[in-house]
Amino acid sequence: MIFENKHILLGITGGIAAYKAVELLRLLKKAGADVTVIMTENAKKFVGITTFEVLSENPVLSDLYFDTNTSVKHIDLAQKADAVVIAPATANTIAKLAAGIADNALTTTLLAVTCPVMVCPSMNTDMYQNIRVQRNLDILEKDGWHILDPDSGVLACKTTGAGRLPEPWFIFDRMEAMLTRKDLKGKRVLISAGPTVEAIDPVRFISNHSSGKMGFAVAKAAEKRGADVTLVSGPVHLETPVGVTRISIESCDEMAAQMLLHLGEADIIIKVAAVADYRPIDPKSSKIKKKDGHNELTLDMVETQDILKLIGEKKTKKQFLVGFAAETEDLEKNAALKIKKKNLDMIAANLVGAEDSGFKADTNKVKLIFRDGSSSDIPLMKKEQVANILIDHILDKMR
Ligand code: PMT
Numbered sequence: 001m002i003f004e005n006k007h008i009l010l011g012i013t014g015g016i017a018a019y020k021a022v023e024l025l026r027l028l029k030k031a032g033a034d035v036t037v038i039m040t041e042n043a044k045k046f047v048g049i050t051t052f053e054v055l056s057e058n059p060v061l062s063d064l065y066f067d068t069n070t071s072v073k074h075i076d077l078a079q080k081a082d083a084v085v086i087a088p089a090t091a092n093t094i095a096k097l098a099a100g101i102a103d104n105a106l107t108t109t110l111l112a113v114t115c116p117v118m119v120c121p122s123m124n125t126d127m128y129q130n131i132r133v134q135r136n137l138d139i140l141e142k143d144g145w146h147i148l149d150p151d152s153g154v155l156a157c158k159t160t161g162a163g164r165l166p167e168p169w170f171i172f173d174r175m176e177a178m179l180t181r182k183d184l185k186g187k188r189v190l191i192s193a194g195p196t197v198e199a200i201d202p203v204r205f206i207s208n209h210s211s212g213k214m215g216f217a218v219a220k221a222a223e224k225r226g227a228d229v230t231l232v233s234g235p236v237h238l239e240t241p242v243g244v245t246r247i248s249i250e251s252c253d254e255m256a257a258q259m260l261l262h263l264g265e266a267d268i269i270i271k272v273a274a275v276a277d278y279r280p281i282d283p284k285s286s287k288i289k290k291k292d293g294h295n296e297l298t299l300d301m302v303e304t305q306d307i308l309k310l311i312g313e314k315k316t317k318k319q320f321l322v323g324f325a326a327e328t329e330d331l332e333k334n335a336a337l338k339i340k341k342k343n344l345d346m347i348a349a350n351l352v353g354a355e356d357s358g359f360k361a362d363t364n365k366v367k368l369i370f371r372d373g374s375s376s377d378i379p380l381m382k383k384e385q386v387a388n389i390l391i392d393h394i395l396d397k398m399r
Pocket of ligand 1: 194209210211212213214215252271272273274275276277304305306307308309322323324325326327338350352358359360361
C-alpha cells in the first residue's frame with residue numbers, strides 16, 4: 001500500500017544493468033505509484049526511452065532544455081517526489097552526486113529533492129571497491145541517502161565479485177522499507193509461523209494446512225517497521241523476508257526449543273504457527289508396512305508441549321505476548337479462554353474453514369481480543385495488511 005499514489009522518480013544511468021530498471025518500473029506501477037523516469041544520455045544507449053515512456057505512462061526526462069512548455073520541470077518533479085531511486089547508479093553519477101554537480105537532468109533534479117533517496121551502485125568489482133567510489137558512497141550515506149549494497153556474482157565484464165545490481169524485487173522491497181515509518185526500531189520480535197510436522201515413521205507424518213503466509217507477513221511487516229525479527233518456522237514454501245533471521249524447524253519440540261532459546265531477548269512474541277496438539281508416542285524407525293487382512297491402523301498419540309502456555313508462564317511484565325487461535329466455532333469464547341489459560345496480552349482469532357481466510361489464503365479476517373476483555377475486528381483483507389494492523393494494536397497496548 002505504501003506506493004499507492006506516491007510520486008517516485010526512477011533515475012537510470014549508463015550501465016548494463018539498466019535493463020533491470022524496466023522490471024523495477026513495472027513493480028512500482030503495479031503497486032500504484034506514479035513514476036517519472038529520468039535518464040542520463042549514457043543510459044539511453046542501453047535501453048530506449050520509449051520502453052520507459054510506455055510503461056511509466058509519463059514523459060521521460062533526459063534533456064532539461066527539450067520541453068519549453070515547462071521551464072522548471074526538474075524542480076516540479078523534485079518537489080512532488082515522495083522517493084527517488086537511482087538504479088543502476090554508475091561511479092560517474094555517484095561522484096557527481098557526492099560533489100553536488102548538476103550537469104544533466106538527473107543530477108540537477110537530485111540537487112533539488114528533499115525526499116528519501118536510494119542509490120543502487122552497479123559496476124565492475126574493482127571500480128566498486130575503488131577508494132574514491134567508496135568515499136563518494138560514504139558521503140551520500142552520511143548525507144542521509146540510502147545506499148543499497150550491490151550483489152556479488154559474475155558481472156558483464158566476466159569478473160566475479162561485488163557490483164551486480166540487485167534484482168528488481170529486492171530493490172522494490174528495500175524501497176518499501178525505506179518509506180515505512182520505523183515505529184518498531186529497537187524492538188526485538190520473535191515470531192513462529194507455519195505448521196509443525198510430527199513423524200509417524202521415516203516417510204509419514206502428521207501436520208496441518210498452515211502455509212506460513214500469515215506468520216511471514218507479520219515478520220515482513222515488523223522488519224520493515226524497524227524491528228530485529230527472528231522467525232521460527234515449520235516447513236513452508238515461502239522465501240524468507242528480507243532482513244529477517246529465519247530458523248527452520250520441523251516438530252513441536254524443535255519449535256519449543258528455539259522459541260525458548262530466543263525468548264529472553266524478545267520484546268514482543270507472536271505465535272502464529274499452527275502447532276500439532278498431539279504426536280505419535282513412538283515414531284517408528286522403519287516404514288510401517290501394510291499388513292494383509294488388516295483394514296485398520298491405530299496410532300497411539302501423546303499431547304505435545306503447549307509452547308504458548310510455556311512462554312506465558314515464563315514471560316516478564318515487559319514482554320508482550322500474542323497468540324493466534326484457529327477456531328471453527330465459538331470463536332470469541334474459545335479465544336478469550338486461551339488468553340487466560342496461556343497468560344496472553346492479546347489473541348488474534350480466525351474463524352477457519354472459509355476459502356478466503358485462515359489457512360493457505362492470501363487474505364484473512366480476524367478478531368483481536370485483549371487481556372482487558374476489549375476487542376477489535378479486522379475485516380477481510382490481505383495478510384500483509386492484517387499484519388500491520390496487528391502491530392499497530394500491539395504498539396498501542398505497549399505504550
Ligand atoms: O499459515 P497460514 O496458511 O497463513 O494460516 C494462518 C493460520 C490460520 C495458521 C493462523 O492465522 C492461525 O490461526 N494460527 C494459529 C493456529 C493454531 O494452532 O491455533 P490453536 O488455537 O490450535 O492454538 C492457539 C495458539 O497456541 C497458537 O498461537 C499456537 O501457536 C499455540 N500453540 C498451540 C499448540 C501447541 N502445542 N503449542 C502452541 O504454542
